Amino acid sequence: MSDAVALAPRAARLNLGGWWVAPPLAVLALLFLYPLILIGRAALIDDSGALNLAAAWGVLNSRAFLNALINTAEIALASTIGCVILGLTLGLILAFAPFPGAGLVAQVIDTFIALPTFLVTLAFTFLYGSAGILNGALTSGLGLDHPPVDFLYSAWGVILAEVTVYTPFVLRPLLAAFSLVDRSQIEVASLLGARPLRIVRQVILPAALPAIVAGGSLCLLLTVNEFGIVLFIGAKGVITLPLLIYSKAIQESDYQGACAIAIVNVALSLALFSLYRAAARRLGG
Amino acid sequence: MTVSAALRGAEVSAAANAAAGSEVAFDKVSVAYRGSVVLKPLTMSVAAGEILAMIGPSGSGKTTALRAVAGFVRPAAGRILIGGTDVTNLPPYERGLAMVVQNYALFPHMRVSENVAFGLNARGAARDLIAQRVEDSLRIVGMSKFASRFPRELSGGQQQRVAIARALAVRPRVLLLDEPLSALDAQIRRSMVEEIARLHADLPDLTILYVTHDQSEALTLADRIAILKDGELSAIGAAGELYRRPPNRFAAEFLGRANLLPVVVERVAQQSGFVEARLGETRVVASGADHPAGAERLLCVRPQNLTLTCEAERSNRIEAVLREIHWQGELTHLVAEIGESILRVVATRLPNPPARGDKLEFFFSPSDANLIVEDGSV
Amino acid sequence: MLVWSLSGRALVWSFAAILLGIVFVAPLAVIICASFSEQWNGILPTGFTLEHYRDAMNGAARDAVYASLVTGLVASLLALVTGAWAALALRARVDQWAGALGLLFFIPSAVPSVSVGLGLLVAFSQKPLLLNGTTAIVFVAHYVLISAFAFGNISAGLSRLAPDYEEVASCLGARPAYRLMHVTLPLVAPYLVAAFGLSFALSMGELGATVMVYPPGWVTMPVAIFGLTDRGDIFSGAALTMILVVVTLALLIGLERAPIRSAAPR
Numbered sequence: 001m002s003d004a005v006a007l008a009p010r011a012a013r014l015n016l017g018g019w020w021v022a023p024p025l026a027v028l029a030l031l032f033l034y035p036l037i038l039i040g041r042a043a044l045i046d047d048s049g050a051l052n053l054a055a056a057w058g059v060l061n062s063r064a065f066l067n068a069l070i071n072t073a074e075i076a077l078a079s080t081i082g083c084v085i086l087g088l089t090l091g092l093i094l095a096f097a098p099f100p101g102a103g104l105v106a107q108v109i110d111t112f113i114a115l116p117t118f119l120v121t122l123a124f125t126f127l128y129g130s131a132g133i134l135n136g137a138l139t140s141g142l143g144l145d146h147p148p149v150d151f152l153y154s155a156w157g158v159i160l161a162e163v164t165v166y167t168p169f170v171l172r173p174l175l176a177a178f179s180l181v182d183r184s185q186i187e188v189a190s191l192l193g194a195r196p197l198r199i200v201r202q203v204i205l206p207a208a209l210p211a212i213v214a215g216g217s218l219c220l221l222l223t224v225n226e227f228g229i230v231l232f233i234g235a236k237g238v239i240t241l242p243l244l245i246y247s248k249a250i251q252e253s254d255y256q257g258a259c260a261i262a263i264v265n266v267a268l269s270l271a272l273f274s275l276y277r278a279a280a281r282r283l284g285g
Numbered sequence: 286m287t288v289s290a291a292l293r294g295a296e297v298s299a300a301a302n303a304a305a306g307s308e309v310a311f312d313k314v315s316v317a318y319r320g321s322v323v324l325k326p327l328t329m330s331v332a333a334g335e336i337l338a339m340i341g342p343s344g345s346g347k348t349t350a351l352r353a354v355a356g357f358v359r360p361a362a363g364r365i366l367i368g369g370t371d372v373t374n375l376p377p378y379e380r381g382l383a384m385v386v387q388n389y390a391l392f393p394h395m396r397v398s399e400n401v402a403f404g405l406n407a408r409g410a411a412r413d414l415i416a417q418r419v420e421d422s423l424r425i426v427g428m429s430k431f432a433s434r435f436p437r438e439l440s441g442g443q444q445q446r447v448a449i450a451r452a453l454a455v456r457p458r459v460l461l462l463d464e465p466l467s468a469l470d471a472q473i474r475r476s477m478v479e480e481i482a483r484l485h486a487d488l489p490d491l492t493i494l495y496v497t498h499d500q501s502e503a504l505t506l507a508d509r510i511a512i513l514k515d516g517e518l519s520a521i522g523a524a525g526e527l528y529r530r531p532p533n534r535f536a537a538e539f540l541g542r543a544n545l546l547p548v549v550v551e552r553v554a555q556q557s558g559f560v561e562a563r564l565g566e567t568r569v570v571a572s573g574a575d576h577p578a579g580a581e582r583l584l585c586v587r588p589q590n591l592t593l594t595c596e597a598e599r600s601n602r603i604e605a606v607l608r609e610i611h612w613q614g615e616l617t618h619l620v621a622e623i624g625e626s627i628l629r630v631v632a633t634r635l636p637n638p639p640a641r642g643d644k645l646e647f648f649f650s651p652s653d654a655n656l657i658v659e660d661g662s663v
Numbered sequence: 664m665l666v667w668s669l670s671g672r673a674l675v676w677s678f679a680a681i682l683l684g685i686v687f688v689a690p691l692a693v694i695i696c697a698s699f700s701e702q703w704n705g706i707l708p709t710g711f712t713l714e715h716y717r718d719a720m721n722g723a724a725r726d727a728v729y730a731s732l733v734t735g736l737v738a739s740l741l742a743l744v745t746g747a748w749a750a751l752a753l754r755a756r757v758d759q760w761a762g763a764l765g766l767l768f769f770i771p772s773a774v775p776s777v778s779v780g781l782g783l784l785v786a787f788s789q790k791p792l793l794l795n796g797t798t799a800i801v802f803v804a805h806y807v808l809i810s811a812f813a814f815g816n817i818s819a820g821l822s823r824l825a826p827d828y829e830e831v832a833s834c835l836g837a838r839p840a841y842r843l844m845h846v847t848l849p850l851v852a853p854y855l856v857a858a859f860g861l862s863f864a865l866s867m868g869e870l871g872a873t874v875m876v877y878p879p880g881w882v883t884m885p886v887a888i889f890g891l892t893d894r895g896d897i898f899s900g901a902a903l904t905m906i907l908v909v910v911t912l913a914l915l916i917g918l919e920r921a922p923i924r925s926a927a928p929r
Binding site: 020021023024025027028031032034035036038039042086089090093094097099105108109111112114115116117118119120122123124125126127131133163164167196221224225227228231232234241242243245246249250255258259262265266269270272273276277 | 671672675676678679682683686687689690691693694696697703745746748749751752753755756764766767768769770771773774775776777778779781782783784785786787803806807810861864865867868869870871874875885888889892893897900901904907908911912915
Binding site: 355356357376377378379380381382383384385386388390392393394403404406407408451452455461 | 825827828830831832833834835836837838841842845846849850852
């Protein structure tokens, strides 16, 4: 009993240092949490200051919102699958069949993370746009009247752009995981007569699975939140949640509607964020 | 603060340190980490100017005890006294200590001289004093030529010398050494052990707490050795005494190879400090007094204290069957069987090597053998 | 080591080359070409010109470069200070709240940028803090979005720092403030620099929150590029994008080369 009494004041003294976290926490609260709370408030209260659930409910029941939600989910899922496939393909080659300069290539791909996302969309306009290189080549080469390739101004254009932009986010953890795979295991397996695909399936992929899950869930989060690519492609039919919030708030000045949609978008993102954290924690442990 | 005032201040603090004394005392110190006890209540003291080695396997609590003295871990209960003052609630930087750790932890962004000056700079000492101390400390460890190098330009042994110079520069009351040599290879380690011994001879007032898992380092350097096991003090004593007369099996085996043969106490000779015991059918005499007749004990004899030749003072004689013999140049290792037990013998000279299966007689002196308990704590 | 035969390797490598070419090289290459071209109607661009860059060097585009640099600098410095502060403070805590608080500092990276912008618009268009229409709200938006990345980078650096250095320092008599300035911060300097570089790069490319909050007269590069391409001036857009890319990369490479190389091994 006397031990417990002796412990108490010392423990309290030790924790005093913990209050140092208060200033950055206050900044975070003022600049991030407070605005987030006000979004929730603005969604439920109309201009006159009265509680008005009907307006928010109306927005969330509208065809525009439901379409945007479906679009967002479809684009994010398709892009993530694309990122995982492309990342896995490139990762396997870079790690297990490295060509001269593979390390440099991996570094260059890594710097794509630091570049703005809309760069790719702009490039796609030149590559696959109605007056772009591909269509130019096809119309002059085949003598066609109309440009035959027109996927760019659809969900496919957004997906392709997002795959380009977000593949590095899958590739990075994958390469880290691949570097931990025991090389002698692969050599032994191939000495025993296993074909490359079998080695990939039975030795490499199981080891890389946590990295795939972590990279994939990060991709899912980032593609749900992606704004620049969708805005730059500017296809009429392709409206995602962030774009809908932007057009409601800035073009229609309908802040209450924008806030109602933002709540859904933020909740979705936070759910995906916790998925990513869980996956990343498994990767770390 | 003027230069002279600062100089005086530093001198005063050094004088205060010396006056305050440098003995270290653990008073029922226990440490818990996340609910589990890593150091059970520990009471022991280290005299001023003494080298105390704390040894034990990993997880024995030896490093925790050292870190409690440094102030990095807070005891759950108990007090730590340095020079008679309770420092339990003092932060590390007010305890007047210095420390050398396994990976040297030299600050990579500072030159050697800046590393050595660090503690004095941190305490706000005067510039002339710092220059003097840096020079002295580097000279003591033989690193004067390297003052303007960066740590990454030095070998492991050189880095460790700098780390020691950095610790000495603040003139600590107590020097804490936490496995200081375990990152070095065997040859450099041996020469560093000798160097630390020489260093202590030059600085006789410096109290040193030395944590290691290497018993030969401890035996070479330490005045006294504390053996820890599972967070508890298993044995403590003067290095030679502890080696010759370990109190229990753990201490006996941790300090070196030992034959531990089960015996039953027969008769205690209170006066002489010897005791008679029965080993199987044989009767042996060993040192040790406080063992009651009829008690089951272990007879501890170091392998090098058993011989095949009978001399006057080696009055004990036991018979064993030779099972293995390994010639290793200078030494020959014999493994024999006595009853259920194994007897290991190290012989320096064997004119007529015996063969496997031979029945041999081994002799040892009562003062080289002692009775110990199976296990226990102090 | 997975593919042993020469023909197999050749096949795999050409596949990789085509993939890399289509996905990563082609987009960068066309942007570079377009930024120097007068026209691009066929397979190859026609007419080499520096016109787009000349345009970018004066008028609205130059203002955009200026606005982006200032915004990036202010927001990144703020993020560096609070990120380092929070990471250091949380490291000192060993209680059950440390994990939860650490997560809280990460959350801004998970929230969509448009919603962050919307939140700032709603919160700071009313008293007590009226920031709407000022450049400060752009700084704040960028700061919020990059703060988590700065915090994360510095936290990762601190967790890689062996505790020995600081323990030895305090044992030698260094008080917490002295230890922070002379040991901890110099040792994590490479991570601070990396955090600053990443923050700056992210700020330079930020679009979602900026389009929500930017006042007239403080148009950042991404917003300006969107304006140009929206009007159909994609060549000028490409030139400004190239400037953005070059400035970002120059900054990242410059910081990487900076003579701050003292990361202590664990």
